[in-house]
Amino acid sequence: MSTTYRAIDWNRQKRRYDLTLVVLVALVFLSFMGVSLLRSTHITAETLLIRGSAVTALLLLHVILAIGPLARFDPRFLPLLYNRRHLGVTMFFLALVHSVFATVQFHALGDESPLVSVLTAYRQDYNVFASGGFQPAHFPFEPFGAAALVILFLMAATSHDFWLRNLGAGFWKALHLGVYAAYGLLLVHVAFGALQSERSPAYPLVLGLGFVVIAGLHLAAARKEARLDRAELGAEQDGFISVCRASEVREGRGRVVMARGQRVALFRQQARIFATSNVCRHQGGPVGEGQIVDGCITCPWHGWNYQPEDGCSPPPFQEVLETYNIRVIAGHVWLKATANPLGTRCAGSLVDDR
Amino acid sequence: MNDDFYIGYLEKAPSSLGRWTRRVVLALGVLVVGLAAMLAARQTPAEPGTFEFGIQRTFEGVLHESPLPMLQSVSSNGVTTHYLLVGAGKYGLPAFARGHDGQRVRFHGSLIQKGDNVMLELNDEKSFTPLGPAASDNAPGREVIGEISITGELVDTKCYFGVMRPATGKIHRACAVRCLSGGVPPGLLVRQGNDASVVILLAGLNGRPLSYEVEWAARRVRATGKLKSQGAHLVLEVARLSLVDDERD
Ligand code: HEM
Ligand code: FES
Numbered sequence: 001m002s003t004t005y006r007a008i009d010w011n012r013q014k015r016r017y018d019l020t021l022v023v024l025v026a027l028v029f030l031s032f033m034g035v036s037l038l039r040s041t042h043i044t045a046e047t048l049l050i051r052g053s054a055v056t057a058l059l060l061l062h063v064i065l066a067i068g069p070l071a072r073f074d075p076r077f078l079p080l081l082y083n084r085r086h087l088g089v090t091m092f093f094l095a096l097v098h099s100v101f102a103t104v105q106f107h108a109l110g111d112e113s114p115l116v117s118v119l120t121a122y123r124q125d126y127n128v129f130a131s132g133g134f135q136p137a138h139f140p141f142e143p144f145g146a147a148a149l150v151i152l153f154l155m156a157a158t159s160h161d162f163w164l165r166n167l168g169a170g171f172w173k174a175l176h177l178g179v180y181a182a183y184g185l186l187l188v189h190v191a192f193g194a195l196q197s198e199r200s201p202a203y204p205l206v207l208g209l210g211f212v213v214i215a216g217l218h219l220a221a222a223r224k225e226a227r228l229d230r231a232e233l234g235a236e237q238d239g240f241i242s243v244c245r246a247s248e249v250r251e252g253r254g255r256v257v258m259a260r261g262q263r264v265a266l267f268r269q270q271a272r273i274f275a276t277s278n279v280c281r282h283q284g285g286p287v288g289e290g291q292i293v294d295g296c297i298t299c300p301w302h303g304w305n306y307q308p309e310d311g312c313s314p315p316p317f318q319e320v321l322e323t324y325n326i327r328v329i330a331g332h333v334w335l336k337a338t339a340n341p342l343g344t345r346c347a348g349s350l351v352d353d354r
Numbered sequence: 355m356n357d358d359f360y361i362g363y364l365e366k367a368p369s370s371l372g373r374w375t376r377r378v379v380l381a382l383g384v385l386v387v388g389l390a391a392m393l394a395a396r397q398t399p400a401e402p403g404t405f406e407f408g409i410q411r412t413f414e415g416v417l418h419e420s421p422l423p424m425l426q427s428v429s430s431n432g433v434t435t436h437y438l439l440v441g442a443g444k445y446g447l448p449a450f451a452r453g454h455d456g457q458r459v460r461f462h463g464s465l466i467q468k469g470d471n472v473m474l475e476l477n478d479e480k481s482f483t484p485l486g487p488a489a490s491d492n493a494p495g496r497e498v499i500g501e502i503s504i505t506g507e508l509v510d511t512k513c514y515f516g517v518m519r520p521a522t523g524k525i526h527r528a529c530a531v532r533c534l535s536g537g538v539p540p541g542l543l544v545r546q547g548n549d550a551s552v553v554i555l556l557a558g559l560n561g562r563p564l565s566y567e568v569e570w571a572a573r574r575v576r577a578t579g580k581l582k583s584q585g586a587h588l589v590l591e592v593a594r595l596s597l598v599d600d601e602r603d
Binding site for chain 2: 043
């Protein structure tokens with residue numbers, strides 16, 4: 001277990017990322033408010049704020065959800081993925097502004113505690129067995145927003161790497177998959193809420209298209225991975241499996257292969273091929289989609305480094321990836337299907353295809 | 355070698371990648387800003403209304419508690435106005451103003467107005483001053499219009515007359531439940547075509563407040579009873595009130 005955190009500086013790229021984010025969020029917010037004022041001259045400031053923050057947050061959530069699969073199709077989207085947690089935290093604060101103002105505006109200063117009222121204001125309509133059956137037009141929609149806010153809060157609060165370490169990568173990852181639950185809850189929140197009041201078809205259209213795009217991108221990315229997972233295993237000899245041609249692993253680059261149901265990252269450095277686990281110790285990024293930079297395997301997601309020969313991060317860092325034994329024979333890469341114990345050095349295997 | 359590979363902790367990304375990223379971000383920005391503007395442009399416009407929030411003026415007149423709390427006030431040029439009365443927040447007539455039926459009173463309050471429907475928020479207990487019994491010619495002045503049966507949306511009059519804009523439909527339903535539950539007079543919003551609408555205040559029979567289901571707020575209800583006018587307000591003394599299941603009338 002590592003005791004250090006990567007002190008990633010607030011460098012130029014990071015500053016530009018955040019500046020761009022702030023400017024874009026401000027532009028979206030202002031364009032919604034500005035057009036609202038033109039369209040609906042009698043609208044109150046509170047309504048503007050409630051709607052503006054909600055629409056901005058939901059649009060941002062779509063961007064957040066789209067970046068992941070996009071980066072799997074085209075690595076050029078990786079710069080957007082790199083600081084995705086900044087998008088997430090920003091989205092949470094927008095959602096918080098919306099939630100607080102909506103709760104105060106619609107529930108405060110009455111004969112019931114606002115937090116209770118959010119859940120119970122028209123509780124009769126929870127009863128889907130009442131006459132008329134389930135009616136989305138009447139079913140309470142605020143609780144779905146509140147549940148989404150709780151999830152978004154937990155994710156924003158644990159977004160720092162400190163929590164990744166202390167909660168354990170598996171639990172952390174599971175918690176952060178909660179973003180899909182939050183997205184689902186918000187679809188219901190909006191479908192049972194604003195869509196029951198607004199008459200323009202633009203609202204259901206945008207919400208539906210957004211869902212189709214997000215679901216489509218994820219399905220396509222999953223299909224791509226499944227294809228990789230199904231890729232034919234080659235011959236097997238003394239526990240070594242033929243996984244690909246050596247020429248498919250380019251100098252300085254990585255390649256992901258399957259060996260007995262696990263993904264393994266191959267890298268070629270100075271005419272040698274090395275193999276490590278494909279799962280980054282940071283947030284489980286696909287190491288094999290990275291490259292070798294300054295002699296180190298570099299994860300495409302956030303740039304964590306590992307030495308090809310032993311899978312160890314360069315000092316002072318202490319993360320380690322499993323290594324796998326490799327043989328290159330007659331232009332084919334053969335991989336030992338079981339990983340070495342952590343920290344095992346492997347010299348890699350020389351490629352003689354020059 | 356590492357031509358297009360992005361590493362976030364380095365000072366500068368490769369320039370070809372920088373160009374691509376700028377283009378993608380620009381396209382994404384235009385798309386998202388455009389969507390936000392389009393959604394804003396497709397909103398149902400809020401209806402007009404006034405709430406003089408934070409502004410208090412002095413009002414004086416005869417207080418009638420039933421069938422709905424109103425202040426009957428005569429201006430210096432002899433025009434009589436009937437103000438519907440509510441409390442601060444999501445409440446009806448506050449306790450300090452009760453028990454003065456038929457008396458002259460003076461208080462500071464804030465004006466709420468939508469068209470001819472005027473309402474006062476009594477938000478200053480200290481200013482409330484009973485001034486004794488009203489002169490005998492100050493009858494409430496209600497005129498019977500007739501028996502009607504009519505369908506509309508159950509709204510809370512405080513929000514609808516101007517405190518919240520918009521103040522109808524599902525998005526506002528919880529708020530309307532809170533207001534009605536706190537004693538804000540219920541109204542029946544009846545629309546005609548796209549633009550015209552009228553609010554009929556709902557009262558009980560024989561001067562009693564209406565007893566009804568507050569969770570019917572923002573839903574369509576059918577009310578039957580005797581319609582009267584009181585100043586510029588229409589008041590229905592409701593004999594029967596029921597939920598209309600078919601939302602389209
Ligand atoms: C306690 C939590 C929440 C409450 C009480 C709440 C309440 C509301 C209410 C009353 C509306 C209708 C407002 C109007 O149209 O004027 C609304 C709309 C909306 N809410 Fe929430 N909400 C909550 C959480 C959230 C969260 C976490 C999100 C995340 C983005 C969200 C997204 C939206 C969206 C996109 C709309 C539609 C905006 C529009 O009408 O244009 N809500 N919510
Ligand atoms: S997952 Fe973050 S650097 Fe690999």
